[in-house]
Amino acid sequence: xxxxxxxxxxxxxxxxxxxxxxxxxxxxxxxxxxxxxxxxxxxxxxxxxxxxxxxxxxxxxxxxxxxxxxxxxxxxxxxxxxxxxxxxxxxxxxxxxxxxxxxxxxxxxxxxxxxxxxxxxxxxxxxxxxxxxxxxxxxxxxxxxxxxxxxxxxxxxxxx
Numbered sequence: 001x002x003x004x005x006x007x008x009x010x011x012x013x014x015x016x017x018x019x020x021x022x023x024x025x026x027x028x029x030x031x032x033x034x035x036x037x038x039x040x041x042x043x044x045x046x047x048x049x050x051x052x053x054x055x056x057x058x059x060x061x062x063x064x065x066x067x068x069x070x071x072x073x074x075x076x077x078x079x080x081x082x083x084x085x086x087x088x089x090x091x092x093x094x095x096x097x098x099x100x101x102x103x104x105x106x107x108x109x110x111x112x113x114x115x116x117x118x119x120x121x122x123x124x125x126x127x128x129x130x131x132x133x134x135x136x137x138x139x140x141x142x143x144x145x146x147x148x149x150x151x152x153x154x155x156x157x158x159x160x
Contacts, residue, residue, distance in 0.1 A: 011048075011051060011052035012052045015048040015051075015052055016060075019044065019048055020045075020048075020060075023041055023044060023045070023063060024063070024066055024067070024070065031067045031068075031070075031071055031121060031124065033119040033124075038064065041063050042063065045060070045062075045063055065155060068128060068155070069148060069151055069152055069155065071121060071124065071125045071128065072125065072128060072129060072132070072147075072151050073144055073147065073148050073151070074121075074125065075088075075107075075122075075125040075126070075129055076144060076147050077089075077144060078092065079092060079105065079107070079129075088122060091122075092107050092108075092126075093107070093108040094106075094107075094108060095107065095108045096108065102130070103132070103133070103134035103137050104134075105129075105137045106129075106130050107126045107129055107130060108126075109123065109126050109127060109130065110122075110123065110126075132151065132154065133154060135150065135154065136150045136151050136153075136154040137150075138150055
């Protein structure tokens with residue numbers, strides 16, 4: 001087995017195929033909202049970037065961005081009624097109003113009183129879902145990979 005050396009071009013491949021998969025496992029449901037948890041994940045990514053590129057900047061998609069896209073895809077699966085997400089999808093309700101800038105796939109947000117409720121997977125995903133433009137949501141029901149590429153394109157253009 002080849003030992004991955006510091007600064008080698010294979011270190012980036014090793015990180016994305018071994019370490020990043022573990023960091024993103026279950027990211028759709030386990031999305032940390034506390035600063036200490038987020039910072040712990042960033043420390044791992046920054047150490048890997050420093051090892052692979054000899055600098056902190058790596059050009060990789062941030063872990064927070066990947067988790068947000070994973071949450072949006074999971075909510076999309078619940079919205080279209082995919083089997084594993086059907087229980088969540090059955091609880092989603094249409095909004096009581098639509099403004100000019102809203103898309104027709106908007107979901108009614110529930111009022112939450114506790115910290116656990118406000119930072120839960122469903123509540124945070126609904127908030128992000130309602131902020132998406134109509135171009136990202138689109139009309140391709142049932143095609144998760146198309147939705148994922150549209151959301152990624154919208155999120156990268158917002159970041160610029």
